[in-house]
Amino acid sequence: MKILVIGSGGREHALAWKLRQSPQAERIFCAPGNAGTSEVGENVAISVNDLEAFVRFAKENRVDLTVVGPDDPLAAGIVDLFTAEKLRAFGPTKSAARIEASKIFAKELMRTQEIPTAEARTFSDSGEALRYCERAKFPVVIKADGLALGKGVAIANDAATAQSTIDEMMNQRRFGDAGRRIIIEEFLQGTECSIHALVDGKNYLLLQSARDHKRALDGDRGPNTGGMGAFSPANNWNSKLQSQFEKEIMRPVLRGFLQERIQFRGLLYPGLIITSEGARVLEFNCRFGDPETQALLPRMKSDLLPLLEATIDGRIDRCAIEWDTRAAVTVVLASAGYPGKYETGEAISGLEEAAKLKDVQIFHAGTKRANGEVATAGGRVLAITALGLTIEDARERAYDAVSSIHFENCHYRRDIALSAVPANIGKSS
Numbered sequence: 001m002k003i004l005v006i007g008s009g010g011r012e013h014a015l016a017w018k019l020r021q022s023p024q025a026e027r028i029f030c031a032p033g034n035a036g037t038s039e040v041g042e043n044v045a046i047s048v049n050d051l052e053a054f055v056r057f058a059k060e061n062r063v064d065l066t067v068v069g070p071d072d073p074l075a076a077g078i079v080d081l082f083t084a085e086k087l088r089a090f091g092p093t094k095s096a097a098r099i100e101a102s103k104i105f106a107k108e109l110m111r112t113q114e115i116p117t118a119e120a121r122t123f124s125d126s127g128e129a130l131r132y133c134e135r136a137k138f139p140v141v142i143k144a145d146g147l148a149l150g151k152g153v154a155i156a157n158d159a160a161t162a163q164s165t166i167d168e169m170m171n172q173r174r175f176g177d178a179g180r181r182i183i184i185e186e187f188l189q190g191t192e193c194s195i196h197a198l199v200d201g202k203n204y205l206l207l208q209s210a211r212d213h214k215r216a217l218d219g220d221r222g223p224n225t226g227g228m229g230a231f232s233p234a235n236n237w238n239s240k241l242q243s244q245f246e247k248e249i250m251r252p253v254l255r256g257f258l259q260e261r262i263q264f265r266g267l268l269y270p271g272l273i274i275t276s277e278g279a280r281v282l283e284f285n286c287r288f289g290d291p292e293t294q295a296l297l298p299r300m301k302s303d304l305l306p307l308l309e310a311t312i313d314g315r316i317d318r319c320a321i322e323w324d325t326r327a328a329v330t331v332v333l334a335s336a337g338y339p340g341k342y343e344t345g346e347a348i349s350g351l352e353e354a355a356k357l358k359d360v361q362i363f364h365a366g367t368k369r370a371n372g373e374v375a376t377a378g379g380r381v382l383a384i385t386a387l388g389l390t391i392e393d394a395r396e397r398a399y400d401a402v403s404s405i406h407f408e409n410c411h412y413r414r415d416i417a418l419s420a421v422p423a424n425i426g427k428s429s
């Protein structure tokens with residue numbers, strides 16, 4: 001089979017790396033890809049938002065399956081375009097992708113299906129939102145309705161912060177149209193957990209649990225990022241939570257889609273917060289998580305390709321996934337300054353030595369190859385995953401590999417998965 005993976009991050013490198021291992025995979029294209037994906041497949045210079053160019057490429061090259069990594073092309077309807085041209089693509093249609101692309105749509109669906117989530121109010125008028133904040137109980141969480149590269153969520157501890165956030169989102173349009181409408185919701189206390197599910201329209205199959213680290217700095221300080229690391233399995237997940245999750249979240253969300261006459265086929269991953277009263281949904285994502293995918297796929301023993309095909313064909317109920325029982329820890333190396341301004345073009349050394357380490361996998365994100373060298377080309381540069389018998393063991397191996405990689409102004413967190421190491425359980429982060 002000829003497979004096209006759309007995107008250029010660590011998630012896409014992990015997907016391409018895993019699909020490459022399938023006996024059915026004949027050729028893999030990555031568009032636009034990065035220096036890492038060019039080692040497992042062929043990079044194609046198409047920008048992620050050029051949907052028509054993807055359709056043309058898939059037709060001309062007789063691509064059998066396209067796997068869409070990021071949310072933007074899904075929200076723009078790339079799967080609808082492919083389907084109209086009788087091309088196979090993995091991912092939800094435009095209307096199903098609204099579960100991620102519109103936080104208000106997601107909230108309404110959760111409300112009608114009584115899915116546990118934070119109490120929220122929706123505003124399309126900034127004056128009304130500002131007045132609401134005069135008598136709100138703080139902290140509150142303010143969310144832009146649309147996609148904002150993971151930056152459209154702010155936690156306001158007081159009225160002044162809430163007011164400036166509302167003004168930035170709704171009046172100054174910091175996130176463009178994404179902030180035309182906003183949600184203000186209660187702040188939930190707890191620890192976060194990511195559960196990925198392959199959803200085929202009627203049924204679903206859960207992947208292993210994972211946790212990511214969203215904040216830029218150790219101890220969960222600093223601004224929110226796309227994700228600075230992850231580990232799997234999550235140490236705050238258990239079978240009791242899983243049955244609550246299936247009964248109160250997964251089945252109702254599928255029922256909600258059916259009632260709206262929407263067929264969701266693809267990867268659905270609810271971001272959860274585990275409170276003292278159980279799991280609550282913070283958001284729904286309609287594609288693989290980044291960096292959770294880089295921690296999950298090295299643990300997946302089964303071939304990913306037939307699972308994606310079964311999801312598209314509506315027969316995921318006949319599938320099972322075999323998992324490596326070992327733990328995985330993923331550490332993201334970023335350019336200093338990320339998620340704000342950062343420099344690119346720094347040469348990266350030590351990749352080959354690190355790749356030789358046992359049970360270590362190096363996934364590229366913001367990298368490019370120039371004059372035979374690999375250099376930085378983005379905010380998140382690499383994701384280093386290691387497997388280990390315990391989380392502690394996987395952590396040590398991952399940080400060992402990290403220590404042999406160098407580039408100017410490299411920044412990474414030292415405390416990825418630390419809270420899951422038995423001696424530290426109960427401590428912060």
Ligand code: AMP
Pocket residue numbers: 118141143150153185186187188189192214224271282283
């Ligand atoms: P979201 O994009 O909705 O997942 O929000 C991004 C991050 O903001 C989450 O990963 C949480 O860390 C935090 N967050 C979002 N909603 C809430 C909430 N209601 N209570 C506490 N933290 C939240």
